[in-house]
Amino acid sequence: MERIDRLIAEMTLAEKLGQLTMIAADYAVTGPVVTPLSEDAIRSGTIGNLLNLYGARPTQRIQKIAVEESRLHIPLLLGFDAIHGHRTIFPIPLAEAGLFDPAAWEATARAAAEECAGDGLHMTFAPMLDVSRDPRWGRIAESPGEDPFVGSSFACAKVRGFQNGSLADSSAVAACAKHYVAYGAVAAGREYSPTDMSEGMLREVYLPPFRAAVQAGVAAIMPSFTDLNGIPMTANIPLLRDVLRGELGFDGVIISDYHAIAELLNHGVAGDLAEAAALALKAGVDIDMMSDAYRLGLPAALQRNLVAMEDIDACVRRVLSLKERLGLFQDPYRRGRADTGITTQSRALARATGARALVLLKNDANALPLATRKIALIGPLADAAGEMRGPWWGAGRGEDCVSVLQGLTEAGFDVRHAPGVAINEDDLSGVATALDLCADSDAILLCLGEAAVMSGEAASRAYLGLPGRQQGLADAVFDKAAGKPVIVVLFSGRPLAVPELVSRAHAVLAAWFPGCEAGHAIADVLTGKLSPSGRTPVSWPRAVGQVPIFFGERPGGRPFNPDDHFTSHYSDVENTPLFPFGHGLTYGDFELSNFRVAPDGDGLTVKVDVANHGALAAEETVFLFLNQKKPGVTRPLLELKGFGKIALRPSEQGTVTLTLPRPIGRAELFVGPKAAFSSLLSLSI
Numbered sequence: 147m148e149r150i151d152r153l154i155a156e157m158t159l160a161e162k163l164g165q166l167t168m169i170a171a172d173y174a175v176t177g178p179v180v181t182p183l184s185e186d187a188i189r190s191g192t193i194g195n196l197l198n199l200y201g202a203r204p205t206q207r208i209q210k211i212a213v214e215e216s217r218l219h220i221p222l223l224l225g226f227d228a229i230h231g232h233r234t235i236f237p238i239p240l241a242e243a244g245l246f247d248p249a250a251w252e253a254t255a256r257a258a259a260e261e262c263a264g265d266g267l268h269m270t271f272a273p274m275l276d277v278s279r280d281p282r283w284g285r286i287a288e289s290p291g292e293d294p295f296v297g298s299s300f301a302c303a304k305v306r307g308f309q310n311g312s313l314a315d316s317s318a319v320a321a322c323a324k325h326y327v328a329y330g331a332v333a334a335g336r337e338y339s340p341t342d343m344s345e346g347m348l349r350e351v352y353l354p355p356f357r358a359a360v361q362a363g364v365a366a367i368m369p370s371f372t373d374l375n376g377i378p379m380t381a382n383i384p385l386l387r388d389v390l391r392g393e394l395g396f397d398g399v400i401i402s403d404y405h406a407i408a409e410l411l412n413h414g415v416a417g418d419l420a421e422a423a424a425l426a427l428k429a430g431v432d433i434d435m436m437s438d439a440y441r442l443g444l445p446a447a448l449q450r451n452l453v454a455m456e457d458i459d460a461c462v463r464r465v466l467s468l469k470e471r472l473g474l475f476q477d478p479y480r481r482g483r484a485d486t487g488i489t490t491q492s493r494a495l496a497r498a499t500g501a502r503a504l505v506l507l508k509n510d511a512n513a514l515p516l517a518t519r520k521i522a523l524i525g526p527l528a529d530a531a532g533e534m535r536g537p538w539w540g541a542g543r544g545e546d547c548v549s550v551l552q553g554l555t556e557a558g559f560d561v562r563h564a565p566g567v568a569i570n571e572d573d574l575s576g577v578a579t580a581l582d583l584c585a586d587s588d589a590i591l592l593c594l595g596e597a598a599v600m601s602g603e604a605a606s607r608a609y610l611g612l613p614g615r616q617q618g619l620a621d622a623v624f625d626k627a628a629g630k631p632v633i634v635v636l637f638s639g640r641p642l643a644v645p646e647l648v649s650r651a652h653a654v655l656a657a658w659f660p661g662c663e664a665g666h667a668i669a670d671v672l673t674g675k676l677s678p679s680g681r682t683p684v685s686w687p688r689a690v691g692q693v694p695i696f697f698g699e700r701p702g703g704r705p706f707n708p709d710d711h712f713t714s715h716y717s718d719v720e721n722t723p724l725f726p727f728g729h730g731l732t733y734g735d736f737e738l739s740n741f742r743v744a745p746d747g748d749g750l751t752v753k754v755d756v757a758n759h760g761a762l763a764a765e766e767t768v769f770l771f772l773n774q775k776k777p778g779v780t781r782p783l784l785e786l787k788g789f790g791k792i793a794l795r796p797s798e799q800g801t802v803t804l805t806l807p808r809p810i811g812r813a814e815l816f817v818g819p820k821a822a823f824s825s826l827l828s829l830s831i
């Protein structure tokens with residue numbers, strides 16, 4: 147504290163604003179504006195934070211300028227996005243969420259943090275915690291899915307993994323939970339569009355993962371680009387000051403999103419950069435990422451009495467405290483001593499996580515695991531190593547990734563391969579060659595889906611089918627297959643609305659984007675070496691017109707009744723998703739029984755027995771849902787209150803135990819493998 151007081155007393159206004167400014171280098175381009183990085187500005191103390199620079203040598207070099215050549219010797223804070231890995235790329239967050247395994251979520255964050263720290267980084271702009279119920283929105287790929295309970299567990303696991311219990315640890319990086327709040331509810335699923343929602347929805351669905359992150363000690367929070375109910379989040383005093391800082395007790399650093407302060411002008415709430423800067427500062431945004439609004443606008447804002455020096459000092463204090471907590475004053479070079487590339491260990495983690503996260507959507511007549519090694523491998527994603535990284539690849543390189551073709555070949559498959567068509571082009575000239583391969587094989591594997599860049603930021607889609615001519619390719623293959631099993635491996639950053647594809651395939655494996663070990667992970671599951679155990683963390687729609695679609699709906703006064711026309715339904719598609727939240731098959735055959743509940747202090751303990759009647763070992767996932775009745779207030783039909791996993795060998799039986807706070811009043815509890823009433827056991831309490 148003493149150091150910080152002394153520094154603040156000594157700092158010029160320009161030096162203070164430098165500590166509140168983050169400028170991008172160009173190792174990655176993550177926004178529309180890139181300004182040249184000036185070493186002189188670092189030397190003069192007018193830039194205190196950088197993003198998009200990594201690597202031991204460049205980070206140490208730039209840190210040396212700040213620490214040894216600037217007047218006050220204040221170290222730089224270096225941040226980067228490690229959304230699903232840094233150098234080793236893990237499955238996208240949406241895929242990882244489907245593991246329903248906090249230990250696994252933590253392990254990949256830990257591995258990413260170690261690599262970030264090795265690369266001289268101090269902060270990562272993760273975890274992304276936006277509850278996402280609309281697959282048109284490309285950023286669903288970066289999210290933990292549709293459910294606030296899952297988002298909250300994910301938040302805690304990720305913060306633990308990144309921060310490792312102490313920010314001063316040289317392998318820890320500060321986590322930055324984003325994008326606060328309700329960004330996932332952008333109107334019509336269109337990126338950057340406004341959001342509107344009730345207080346109840348905000349507090350019950352969108353806020354809890356951020357509350358959990360704060361409770362887990364997250365170091366930083368990033369407000370979203372969007373406005374909520376008419377107030378841009380970057381300038382949202384009620385939600386940043388009153389709720390986040392006041393109610394949730396967050397005392398860390400708030401860092402704007404990329405260029406978001408300048409965009410307050412586009413929102414129409416600020417007349418010039420000085421006003422924009424003042425609005426953000428007043429809301430408690432400490433660091434201005436890439437707007438240069440604080441450096442350029444705050445001097446004028448001070449003169450116009452829009453802000454006071456104490457407002458600026460409060461932000462500087464929070465930024466310096468973070469640097470102190472990160473141990474940077476003590477040893478600014480403690481991170482970035484040596485680049486950490488991908489290691490055997492991190493690859494093994496990527497392979498295991500990638501395999502476990504695969505979601506077996508359908509498996510008619512046990513088409514998987516494959517009974518043959520002689521396969522036709524068709525489709526534009528079969529030999530697409532770089533695409534396996536998904537939309538946010540950090541410092542991961544395409545050449546370090548394993549394609550499906552490589553993975554299957556190494557696993558001993560006799561593979562005939564042709565792409566057939568490109569991911570998103572009209573050229574059909576390769577289809578004939580691909581069809582010829584079908585005749586000379588025992589099974590056909592179709593690797594279809596989106597390109598990595600079709601999800602993620604600025605990647606909303608209005609149609610959720612296969613892009614380009616892939617559906618045509620698939621239809622031609624189904625026509626030609628002559629009874630041979632056709633297995634679809636579907637790559638995407640979102641659930642795709644492809645009911646015809648699913649209905650014609652014998653088996654469908656949702657691979658999302660599995661990361662750098664994709665080919666090996668997929669081979670492990672196709673051969674039966676491992677059972678898939680991923681579950682979809684979002685309801686999988688039949689049609690775009692159903693979205694937003696999620697299991698936590700309230701019942702409404704006219705719930706669907708097939709015998710009554712005047713009840714809630716579509717006239718052209720069923721209400722239900724194609725696959726409910728939690729759906730995912732395994733190579734086991736599980737039965738749940740003996741669902742029981744007992745009081746346990748202030749809470750309840752729930753137990754259910756699980757038996758594997760199948761011929762192969764596998765992991766079962768069990769979900770605990772609650773339906774609560776409250777006088778005068780409608781409640782969701784199902785609320786997720788717990789989940790657990792159990793690995794069982796053939797003929798083995800075990801018990802899953804879960805706990806929950808005791809509900810007040812009348813309630814019903816459910817356990818089961820997914821959010822579909824027909825597969826749930828229930829108890830009234």
Ligand code: BGC
Nearest residue numbers: 176177227271324403404603
């Ligand atoms: C994204 C953030 C990201 C930031 C820095 C923005 O465009 O919205 O999620 O952390 O860029 O790369």
